[in-house]
Amino acid sequence: MSVKKPDYYHKKFSKLRLDRVPNRWQANTNHCAPYKPFLLLAMMDLIAQAQITTNVIELNADLIDAFDLYWIKVMGKDKQRNPVLPFYHLKSDGFWHLHALSGMEQALATSSKIHTYKQFYSVIKGATLDEELYTLVQDAQERDKLRQILIETYFSPETRPILVEVGTITAQSFEYSRELVHRSRGTFTLQEAPELDQRYMAESRTAGFRQVIVKTYHQTCAVCKIRIVTPEGFTAVEAAHIVPWNISHNDDPRNGLALCGFHHWAFDKGLIGITPDYNILISPVVPTNDPATRALRALHEHKMLLPDDELLYPHEKALKWHYAKKYREEVPSHLL
Structure with missing residues (x-):
């Protein structure tokens, strides 16, 4: 069998099998469905950042996030996005090979349509590229x-700079997350100079901080210890700053906590505090006198969940700042 050369894949990428139904797709995508180009761009972004290191492509949270960013920036939030569709249908382009979960080979071989996450994760393990393409x-x-071929073939000239920017955001977010881990090994300061991270785009900083914090706490709320992860990798927790970013400009992981949505709100509003020895205060x-608050009140003086790495523990200075500036230690007189 002859070895496939770069020109072969250049042609393949320029002639993807796409939905080209008139009036269904906008001029900014050259009236073509952008699913496959977005997924391939997202995949290459992750390969560039060493988030995909073997010839096994999985539809995980990183790939979905990267795909979603392209979709939202170009198509907007209102038009439904679904990375399952291109992941499945790229099999028709000759270089993308689906692999079934053990025991589901026949189900994959006979399937004609997989378009939901439930269907996907019950049948498909992942995909591999042609070895020549992976190399x-x-x-x-x-x-x-x-x-460049994907961007220039399937998108209008006005849209192309947006796609370049999305690739930059993804690359910077992973670079920034690595820098934050390195920063956590140094001296902690409550406030960083605002210009310190100006070399990174704001979206990249937000995404990079979230990557570090969510990973550090194993996708678990530091207060209630709830951990819910969907099959595609989405989590119930958010990355919270202890000293708010608009005050501290500090994304040091030691100024962060992974919190579920409710406890993030309660922490920001001063209904939850954490002592320097990591006890939760309510x-x-x-x-x-309200049964509905019993679960929250029951957390009082419990230990918070801590990272595996002691160097990533919330810093005492940040916790003391939050206690002094945000925590509601007393009941206001008008509530008595």
Whole structure:
């Protein structure tokens, strides 16, 4: 069998099998369905950042997030996005090979349509590329060439700079997350200079901080210890700053906590505090005569969940600042 050369894949990427139904797709995508180009761009972004290191492509949270960013920036939030569709249908383009879960080979072989996450994760393990293509995308110049082909073939001239920006946001977010872990090994300060991270785009900083915090706490709320992860990798927790970013400009992981949505809100509003020895405090403002608040009040003086790495523990200075400036230690007189 002859070895497939770069030109073969350049042509493949320029002639993807796409939905081209008139009036269904906008001029900014050259009236073509953008699902496959977005997924391939997202995949190459993750390869560039060493988030995909073997020839096994999984539909995980990183790939979905990268795909979603392209979709939202170009198509907006209102038009439904679904990375399952291109992941499944890329099999028709000759270089993308689906692999079934053990025992589901026949189900995959006979399937004609998989379009929901439930269907996908019950049948498909992942995909591999042609070995020649996988080798090709390890090279930065070749990867950029394939990106250029996708961008120039399937998107209008006005849209192309947006796609370049999305790739930059993704690359910077992973770079920033690595820098934050390195920063956690140094001296902690309550406030960083606002210009310190200006070399990163704001969206990249937000995403990078979230990546570090969610990973550090194993996708678990530091207060209630709830951990819910959907099959595609989405989690119930958010990345919270102890000293708010608009005050501290500090994304040091030691100024962060992973919190579920409710406890993030309660922490920001001063209904929850954490002592320097990592005990949870519940403000007396929380009503004691309401059964609905019992679960929150029961957390009082419990230990918070701590990271595995002691160097990533919340810093005492940040916790003391939050206690002094945000925590509601007393009940206001008008509530008595």
